[in-house]
Amino acid sequence: xxxxxxxxxxxxxxxxxxxxxxxxxxxxxxxxxxxxxxxxxxxxxxxxxxxxxxxxxxxxxxxxxxxxxxxxxxxxxxxxxxxxxxxxxxxxxxxxxxxxxxxxxxxxxxxxxxxxxxxxxxxxxxxxxxxxxxxxxxxxxxxxxxxxxxxxxxxxxxxxxxxxxxxxxxxxxxxxxxxxxxxxxxxxxxxxxxxxxxxxxxxxxxxxxxxxxxxxxxxxxxxxxxxxxxxxxxxxxxxxxxxxxxxxxxxxxxxxxxxxxxxxxxxxxxxxxxxxxxxxxxxxxxxxxx
Numbered sequence: 001x002x003x004x005x006x007x008x009x010x011x012x013x014x015x016x017x018x019x020x021x022x023x024x025x026x027x028x029x030x031x032x033x034x035x036x037x038x039x040x041x042x043x044x045x046x047x048x049x050x051x052x053x054x055x056x057x058x059x060x061x062x063x064x065x066x067x068x069x070x071x072x073x074x075x076x077x078x079x080x081x082x083x084x085x086x087x088x089x090x091x092x093x094x095x096x097x098x099x100x101x102x103x104x105x106x107x108x109x110x111x112x113x114x115x116x117x118x119x120x121x122x123x124x125x126x127x128x129x130x131x132x133x134x135x136x137x138x139x140x141x142x143x144x145x146x147x148x149x150x151x152x153x154x155x156x157x158x159x160x161x162x163x164x165x166x167x168x169x170x171x172x173x174x175x176x177x178x179x180x181x182x183x184x185x186x187x188x189x190x191x192x193x194x195x196x197x198x199x200x201x202x203x204x205x206x207x208x209x210x211x212x213x214x215x216x217x218x219x220x221x222x223x224x225x226x227x228x229x230x231x232x233x234x235x236x237x238x239x240x241x242x243x244x245x246x247x248x249x250x251x252x253x254x255x256x257x258x259x260x261x262x263x264x265x266x267x268x269x270x271x272x273x274x275x276x277x278x279x280x281x282x283x284x285x286x287x288x289x290x
Contacts, residue, residue: 005044008043008044009070012073016037026085027085041070060128068165080174099178117165216251217251236254
């Protein structure tokens with residue numbers, strides 16, 4: 001990304017992180033997220049209209065690598081909200097079937113557009129001039145119908161398809177994580193779970209993390225970077241997986257969650273750790289005053 005585009009993307013990520021941290025219901029989070037995404041896409045479109053690409057390669061780079069990441073945030077936010085608000089309650093079997101059905105929708109899409117998806121996965125380049133230059137279109141059969149954009153100045157044949165692939169891959173990861181968490185809960189509190197090659201047995205009445213998962217990420221990285229476990233001979237992934245089992249929560253891939261932390265600019269990067277410090281100091285001061 002160019003510096004201007006990267007700045008827009010970083011700001012969008014920060015805004016989306018704030019929406020997630022608000023602790024409100026999915027539809028309210030979606031409203032805030034979509035407002036930020038729409039504003040960012042409008043700014044991005046203005047930039048593209050105001051500047052000419054110096055060569056076809058830079059235009060391909062933008063519509064293949066840059067714009068899809070912005071649009072994918074919009075697609076992912078909408079799809080995730082629909083799933084969360086449509087998900088059955090309480091009945092484990094129904095929830096499991098529902099999540100499996102959503103996974104099939106994604107797999108069917110990848111299969112239906114297998115040529116494009118393979119091209120995307122391999123990061124091929126031989127058809128880029130047809131896929132990612134404005135005004136150039138391959139055979140209609142190759143392009144998903146939802147890839148059409150009425151603004152010819154801000155769309156190509158496949159930039160929307162690439163955004164859809166990005167969003168669906170992310171949603172697929174989320175669904176698989178939910179299924180793993182569901183399977184762990186079905187196993188019961190006494191069921192052993194393998195973490196980093198060891199067996200962990202959850203005691204009756206095991207604790208569940210109910211705060212924002214990004215807060216647990218701050219703790220996990222703090223433990224890892226200060227070498228508090230196994231004399232420091234443990235990976236961040238192992239620590240994260242252990243905490244997921246102990247607190248019965250899905251955190252996700254460590255490096256992606258770390259990126260969410262590092263994108264924070266206006267707020268303190270490690271605001272939960274800072275909040276913990278304030279709480280500890282306050283408790284100590286209160287005890288000293290007694």
